[in-house]
Amino acid sequence: MSCAYIAFTETGLKLAERLAFSHPGSISRGGKNGVKLSEWTAENFQKSDALIFIGAVGIAVRAIAPHCKSKATDPAVIVLDERGRFSIPILSGHLGGANDLAKKLASICGAVPVITTATDIEGVFAVDEWAKAQNCHVLEPGRIKTVSSTLLAGKVVYYDSQWKITGTQPKNVFPADENHQADFSVTLYPQSDALHLVPKICVLGVGCKRGTSAEHIEATFKQFCKKTGCAPQSICACASIDLKKDEPGLLEFCQNHDFNIRFYTAEELKKTSGEFTSSSFVQQITGVDNVCARAAVLASGGELVIEKHIYSGVTFAVAAKPFTPDWSV
Incomplete structure (x- = not known):
């Protein structure tokens, strides 16, 4: 987690330096003769995972207000007083990890973590916090409140999952059945009105003709996701044959999505276990009968979930990479 600290006094700066020793990040001085707060906030709201203000809560609230957009994308924001007595998460407590970071920072300086999210106060299952712990993307953040408010009212919610979830399921959380639709779903293929939690575990295998543009790959990728029902948010990496390692369009496509891409030789791809659709044309051009599926399986270490x-x-x-969700957070 990339952190950015800002303090407004010498005492605050010393605390920031102490915290940054365990949770590294940039340290800035605000106020008179320091950085301009509005500029610092705008820059770090975009590039940092967590903004940590050492000072008054009101200063932080006014600074971040113009930039807050969505709990799915906003960074964690924590405020500590300059004496390190209180550690207060004020934005993205669950999905952004602010609650957890506030507790960790508090443990360093002996502060009291001030956690105000209702699910934490009441000891109720927090579906967004759990999703983050399971490396899942929350597809519809607005639906989180439906699940949380139901549990906070002491009522039952139902779930379904493509994978068996190990451990003890939380209080008032039960598997969906023929009489109860899922309130939240752990899946690669979102289809219902439930809150969808999409594990970021998939590798996209790609094959393309020489000179294929990034725009064309992007357009066909959208077609592919629409046709197969696969959530693009499940993709965490790409893979292909080493003949494509200098393919500008493919590299640009991966860069646009922040996908890491791995390349394999034809010999490596041939050794990949599994049943794959064979193409004599691809064999003639590349030396292996199938590039995309073999590369995806090899890079994932898992199983093919969508064929070529x-x-x-x-x-x-x-x-998809092996995935074993657990009820623990």
Whole structure:
């Protein structure tokens, strides 16, 4: 987690330096003769995972107000007083990790963590916090409150999952059945009105003709996701054959999505276990009968979940890494 600290007094700066020793990040001095607070906030709201203000809560609230957009994308924001007596998360407590970071910072300086989210206060299952712990993307953040408010009212919520969830399920959380639709769903293929939690565990295998543009790959990727029902948020990496390691369009596509991409030789791909759609044309060009599916499986270390789909000059397949969700946070 990348942190950015700002303090407004010498005492506050010393505390920031102490905290940054355990949770590294940039340290700035605000106020008179320091950085301009509005500029510091705008810059770090975009590039940092957590903003830590050493000073008054009101200063932080006014500074971040113009930038707050969504609990799904806003960074964690924590405020500590300059004496390190209280550690207060004020934004993105669950999805952004502010609650957890506030507790960790508090433990360093002996502060009291001031946690105000209702689910934490009442000891109720927090679906967004759990999703973050399971490396899941929350597809519809606005639906979090439906699940949370139901549990806070002492009522039951139901879930479904493509994977068995180990451990003891939380109080008032039960599997959906023929009589009860899921309130939240752990899946790669969102289809219902439930809150969808999408594990970021998939590798996109890609094959493409020489000179294929990033725009064309992007357009076909959207078609692929729409046709297969696969949530693009499940993709965490790409894979292909080493013949494509200098393919500008493919590299740009991956950069646009912040996907890491791995390349394999034809010999490595041939050794990949599994049943794959074979193409004599691909074999002739690359030396292996299937690039996208084999590359996806090899890079994921898991199983093929979507077989090869062919578009104009592009092929896609998806494999999922092993995934074992657990009820613990």
